[in-house]
Amino acid sequence: xxxxxxxxxxxxxxxxxxxxxxxxxxxxxxxxxxxxxxxxxxxxxxxxxxxxxxxxxxxxxxxxxxxxxxxxxxxxxxxxxxxxxxxxxxxxxxxxxxxxxxxxxxxxxxxxxxxxxxxxxxxxxxxxxxxxxxxxxxxxxxxxxxxxxxxxxxxxxxxxxxxxxxxxxxxxxxxxxxxxxxxxxxxxxxxxx
Amino acid sequence: xxxxxxxxxxxxxxxxxxxxxxxxxxxxxxxxxxxxxxxxxxxxxxxxxxxxxxxxxxxxxxxxxxxxxxxxxxxxxxxxxxxxxxxxxxxxx
Numbered sequence: 208x209x210x211x212x213x214x215x216x217x218x219x220x221x222x223x224x225x226x227x228x229x230x231x232x233x234x235x236x237x238x239x240x241x242x243x244x245x246x247x248x249x250x251x252x253x254x255x256x257x258x259x260x261x262x263x264x265x266x267x268x269x270x271x272x273x274x275x276x277x278x279x280x281x282x283x284x285x286x287x288x289x290x291x292x293x294x295x296x297x298x299x300x301x302x303x304x305x306x307x308x309x310x311x312x313x314x315x316x317x318x319x320x321x322x323x324x325x326x327x328x329x330x331x332x333x334x335x336x337x338x339x340x341x342x343x344x345x346x347x348x349x350x351x352x353x354x355x356x357x358x359x360x361x362x363x364x365x366x367x368x369x370x371x372x373x374x375x376x377x378x379x380x381x382x383x384x385x386x387x388x389x390x391x392x393x394x395x396x397x398x399x400x
Numbered sequence: 401x402x403x404x405x406x407x408x409x410x411x412x413x414x415x416x417x418x419x420x421x422x423x424x425x426x427x428x429x430x431x432x433x434x435x436x437x438x439x440x441x442x443x444x445x446x447x448x449x450x451x452x453x454x455x456x457x458x459x460x461x462x463x464x465x466x467x468x469x470x471x472x473x474x475x476x477x478x479x480x481x482x483x484x485x486x487x488x489x490x491x492x493x
Binding site for chain 1: 401402404405406408409412413415416419420422423
């Protein structure tokens, strides 16, 4: 596991996971254009990327302010940091659910992954906040610092690989031979994003 | 400030619980109603829809004695069975 983690951090994937997500959005966008229909994956990934880029700008701003004023406003900063991120995670989850209801879309695998990932992240933020403020301990530090990075990276890569499989299926169904497509249909393999 | 944080934690977690509860409640209702019982194709594109309509005309509907049914009626019938989404009909009109 450590070797995997090092391999990811060597190429700074932990910092650039957003760009990996952009690739999956591009694939979802391509399929949406070709089928002329908004799909669940595109919607949930766009909501996620929007808030992730907000968080990307929020982090350094808060951190530089924290370094300056940490003696006076330590508790304020902790509140802004942990609860701010938890709030944004909640916003992502709720927006994904509401937008699917509004556009009458069915939740597919990718949307479930987004919901589950951000639920885990939100719980990590809330529990580490409660621990630091009330118990004055730091046992969750490892889980918090490496856990969030690990979730971001694995999320980006798993979604990208799933999207590539979807794209292959799409091309296969659209431009591939009729026989193969029918064989796949009989076996119950369908693509829906 | 610390107690405000505790309060916010409780509020956020209960909101999360509320959203997930609402979602799973709806999902459960859908499963219990007839909507999902007949293997639904919730997101069909135009090609798949026309194929389905042709297949229906060829096999089922003619056997049942429906003659010269307009495509739109078949679409409504499909929507009633739950094979297609109600929003898809508007797309094709």
